[in-house]
Amino acid sequence: MMNQHLTEQVFTLVRELYQYGVHEVVISPGSRSTPVAIACEAHPKMKTYIHPDERSAGFFALGLIKATKKPVAILCTSGTAASNFTPAVSEADLSQLPLVVLTSDRPHELRNMGAPQAIQQVNMFQSFTKFQSDFPLADGEALTIDMIENTIMQASQYFYGPETGVVHFNLPFREPLLPDLSLKHLMYTGKKPLVKYNKQFDVSIVKPILKETNGVIIAGDCQNIDLSEMLTFSTIHNIPIIACPLSGIRHTMHPNVITTGDHLFKVMQDIEPGFIIRVGKAPVSKSTNQWIKKQNVPQILIQSQTLPKYFPKMPDLYLEMSPNDCFRQLSNLEVSTSKQWLNLWQKMNDIAIHEIHLYQLQVNDEGSIYPQLFEQMTNEDVLFFGNSMPIRDADSFFVKYKGLPYCNRGANGIDGVVSTALGMAAHKKVTLFIGDISFYHDMNGLIMSKLDHIDINIVVFNNNGGGIFSYLPQSEEEQYFERLFGTPLDLDFSHTAKLYDFNYVKYNVFDKITLPTSGRNIIEIKTDRNDNVIAHRSLTEKIKAAIEDAAKK
Template sequence: MDNNERQSSLNNTLCGRLLVEELVRCGVMDFVIAPGSRSTPIVEAIVRHPVATLHVVVDERSAAFFALGYGRRQRTPAVMVTTSGSAIGHALPAIMEADQSDVPMIVISADRPVELRHSGANQTYEQVGIFSGRVRWQLDLPCPTQYTVFEPLLMSIGQAVANSAHGPVHLNMQFRKPLGPVDIDDLAALCLSVDQGVFDRPAMARWLDTQEPFCRWYPSARAALLRGNTDVSEVLALAQRGMLLIGGLDDDEGRAKAHELAMTLGWPVWADITSGLRGTLDGAHLGLLDAALSGSDGLWSETPDVVLRVGGTIVSERVQRWASTASLAMVAVTPRGRRHDPFHGVTHQVATSLTDFGTILSSRQLNTHLSSGWTRLCERLRGHGLDVKASIVEHGGTDSRVALRLFEELPSEVAIWVASSMPIRLLDTFGFEPRVARDLTASRGVSGIDGMFA
């Protein structure tokens, strides 16, 4: 086996091990296997795992109904694993029943690499979307390579388990030959053999050092804030360098609840320009955090230990990247559990309204006394942000100065619609007026420039 072939075997083996390990950590213990060669990395990981239970069912249709029966009886999903080609098609009747009856079920289909699709290659069919309209969630995962980042895979597995609570989900996983396996038992050693910097990333280091899921998913505020080892309020109470991030908010009720939450916590807070709260949070507000981070590499190493994130999309890529390196936890609260986490830093995802979350959280004992070092750093961030803004005002380009001039001189009662790309980024970076609330809106879902004058 040459170096390239060994690397492919390493990549596939690691992908399978990460998949099975995270499924088990998320409470999924039973795996129903319909044998086939392309699923070797997954099956090898199941066989090796000390807790996973393996059920071998030769016929794919029977295997799918076995998984369906398990989910119906236990109200927790079993995982059906198939090889590529027509194998996955035999799961359709069971998927239809799981869909109609809201039965928990996870189907994982191994697949050939994307370059073999539509080429006439043996045992290759368009498996992506084969159950569209019948599954609660689906994802096509690319072939693992030496450049694969582990965090998105682990986050996707937790998301699949969460979405399977009331019906089937489908993961399609591509593998390129040679399929492996590689005889390395220790998972951390296997990770290091593919990525030498894995322990330098807080989220992966935390995952490898514990037996906790990469991210815990909660269907409600009550589930997230129940007393116990995974109580979100207990996580928040650990904060010595806590920070509140407020994303986009569309209505006055959400803004009022976010403002109330900020006052309850007393933590440093940063509000996105589309939150409507940018200038209303007084001394605790790091309004120019994006500007501060853009002007100093040294401040990137000083990160929060616990982040609570509420609201929708955040414009600033810098702020999101910085917050995602929180050393202990990042808690995200969104009404329908929608992810706003492009850097995969969230450790606790709560699907609930700000109203419900704030109501239950207010009855818990929280740590509002943060470390003095963190308080001093936040003061430095505020000061540095003001310095960067002053420099832009004096020496910046025309676009920056025009955007700021308009933002600061338009009456506060005027509603502002901001175009995508640079206009919204410039205002998010430098638009901050103490004690002034701005009604500002932008299309940041997919950032289209169309419809501006519709």
């Protein structure tokens, strides 16, 4: 019996290894490694060597690397077979040789329960590797294939250049282990490997992409990154910039900056550009990321880091450089974006902003509070947002205001938000927007404000629980939702203010709120989770209706 999901996964693995320069593999025979061994042998261009002794096979591969100056893979079955690679792996590490170690493994359900040939193989070479990954089981999930492509792309930076070294992929497989050889075409079809260029790149490689009609720039998370040359490039070539709140350019009021992308992509996922230039890490907006993922047009990703953070979709071209360096070099190229295309985005942006303004005047919920707080900011003020709802509300409502938004969007966790904001407040004027659970999670961090006399405004949106979950499918499970996800804490934060010597004031959603201009202040605002969900979804429907009405005129 043949396993189609396993076939697709293994053939993708071998294809990507070959495309990134692994053209030779030394195979030590075994059962669990069957799918990869057959795939390597069946690949029309992969050179295979069969060596029955894993310890010797590893060193044989090192000889191949020394002779060719190219990466070479070694493959074994599960259990102690993998352990026998250790001497060669340690030698490859110290010699900086690009050895790609493929250890087949038992599936997760057979680990640590006495199954034969099952030892702990995850991270077993961690003292010697530059990169390692425990692959998922073949389950037919499309994201699994994306993960394999991305993982090998990331690991490939250690195949050549000054940072060469050992890469380890642990590959768990369920039976049946035989791949379907009628699908061999999967090993030599698919996307080309991601091409990476640094600041020395030849701008001519970008010309074919920019000649496509009507492109867009997606400015994602670019905290502390100068994007001034991107704004100039956009002005010259009439390119709309869909700006994440963490792009740091919404406050510029630049006419090409589209500040309502999250709303627009919720109601118009079908709009198609000719190309996409992505700058920085992924935007906050889920709807924007969904739109990026579904587009089948050329995409360029610009980030100043060795490992591209490519989510939500692998780009066609990766430029490892600062945005300013990049756009300065691109500014003189011919771009086919029209003034009408830019005007379309500007018109839709204006419609969405108008509906948001009406929402602020007519609705009393968390969303309506944000604009009145934003109106009290200057361009020098730091707006620090907690994860979950605050940063998403920033995306929704920070559309035409002053201030510099920041957030911990590396791991997107709720922990440490208070402490991070206080660290910034030691040097900047900071207003922290945070939910009640996230605030509770890092209340101990408030001690630094007391000990070092650090001024800060902390706006706590207290909806008595995890507001973000009310927007997710879990909310439909009424029997379990409140206890497992809503998690009401029933806390009175006035006691927190007393404990840490903060000023304290409490508001309801329909109150006019004034932020103090100095001091250490906790501003607690009582809101309702269910009302927030209803109001937010109503705003989306109103923006959709307004855009549809405008299209008819």
